[in-house]
Amino acid sequence: MRPTDVMRGSPPAPEAQVTRANWRSFPAIRWGFTHTREVLPTAEIRRSARPTPMPSAxxxxxxxxxxAPDGRETTIEATLRETFTDTLLVMHRGTLIHEWYGDGMxxxxxxxxxxxxKAIAGTLGGILAARGLIDPEARVLRYVPELETSVYAGCTVRNLLDMAVAIQFEEDYEDPAGDVARYRFSSGWDVPPPGVEPGHQRAYLTTLRGTGKPHGKVFHYVSTNTEVLGWVYERACGMPYHRILSEYLWQPLGTEEDGSLTLDSHGMGRIAGGISVTARDLVRFGEMMRCRGVVEGRQVxxxxxxxxxxxNGDPQAWADGDLxxxxxxxxxxxxWFAIDPSRNALTAIGIHGQHLYxxxxxxxxxxxxATQPKAMDVPIDQRWFAAFSAITAHLA
Structure with missing residues (x-):
């Protein structure tokens, strides 16, 4: 079945139905990733009343x-077609010069x-730090004492920001009984098997344990660190994460459309991976980063x-780490990732093919x-990094 056949008909055929049990599996993923609000409970991330203009040429x-990294000659057009891409936008010096959408987008x-x-959460942290609402060097327990018996009792907010928590957690997206599976049950993203209680995120976070090694030394990519970071923000600001994001970043940024954030059974957002936005608003966010935080003369x-x-970012921690x-x-x-040490570039990366460069x-x-069938597909990622280099070289 093709992705374009999913959820067609009234009602769709059983094999074309998208549910919480299959919404991230191919081919249902294409519909699931663009209709997340119809699959899971969500909170609204409010757009700006005055969107930032987007000139186009x-x-x-x-x-x-x-x-390509495998030595094969290819093109942007072929790469779009062969890597399950849904949209590609290119902005050069503040002007949108390329805007491509796949079927249905x-x-x-x-x-x-x-x-x-995650990169949005990390960027938001700068706003809160500047306002004196959080201290990146403070211990997590200063904000969330409920984590006293967890791995997070001994780490700082900076350790959360930099994925340098010495935690017993394997970010394996394919293991149906692993750490990520239990985490997704708690977030409401997956349906647990019979006899397994889904719980909720805050309760799950209190159960996580450390390796016994010091924090801050090794890069270890673990999504739950960002959930704890969001919990810190909520305590510091006295409001839920989606409102913090709306009021402090998404509205000042001049976004054009509302976004959304998936919620667990107790109303906690999936801060590490649950945001849906338009590609145009995402490129607005990237342009703000390029302009050193400034949007239309305003320091956001x-x-x-x-x-x-x-x-910054510790090169030794990376060298000793996961990737x-x-x-x-x-x-x-x-x-944020700085993937290529030879370039002055930042990258935000999401599974199934999401990139902001x-x-x-x-x-x-x-x-x-994109909606790549595999959560992690390093050859496709490396092909797109080569494509990004070709685009930037062409524009430069």
Missing amino acids: PRELSKLGFT TATTPHLICSIS VPGWWIDDIRE AEFFPGARYRSK VDLDSDTVIAKL
Whole structure:
């Protein structure tokens, strides 16, 4: 069955139905990622009353050729077609020069951005730090004492931001009985098997334990760290995460459409991966990062926080961490990746093919959203990094 046949008919045929049991499986994922509010409970991330203008001057990029990591010659057009891509937007020096949508996608279609949500949380942290609402160097327990018996009792907010918590947790998306599966049951994303209680996120977070090693030394990518970060924000601000995000970042950014955040059974958002937004609003976010936090002359995110993301991140922690074999020499800071040490570029990455690429050397922002069948597909990711390099080289 093709993705375009999913959820067709009144009612759809049983094999074409999308439910909470299959919404992230191919081919249901294509409908699930663009109709998340119809699958899971969500909270609204309010748009701006005055959207930031988006000037457009289309340029032909689809025929642009480049060499894929496997040595094969390809093009942007072929890569779009062969990697389950749903949309690709390219902004150069503040002007939208390329806007492509796959079947069923439009400029107003919301799309789940998975772990690009983490980069949004990391960026939001700079606003809260500048206002004195959080202290990145403070212990997590200062904000969330309920975590006293968990791994998070001994770590700082900065450890959460930089994925440097010494936690016993394997981010294995394919293990049906592993840590990620239990985490997803608690978040409401997956239906637990008979006899397994789903629980809820806050209760689940209190059960997580450490390795006994010191925090802050090794990059270890674990999504629950970002859920704890969101809990810290909620305590510091006295409001739920979706309202914090709306009021402090998403509205000042000048977004055009409402976003959404998935919720668990107790109303806690899936801060690490549950945001859905349009590609246009995502590229607005990336453009703000390129402009050092400034939108139409307004400082939305402190410039020093973005400088810190660009310039810092512990290279030794990365070298000793999870992903060094795939991206040697990279860094990670406040939920953003610096994948290529030779380029002045930041990347936000989500499973199933989500990318926001901010290249400061060429003044380019690229938003690419997808519904790849595999959660992690490193060859496809590396092909797209080659594509991003080809685009930025062409524009420069």
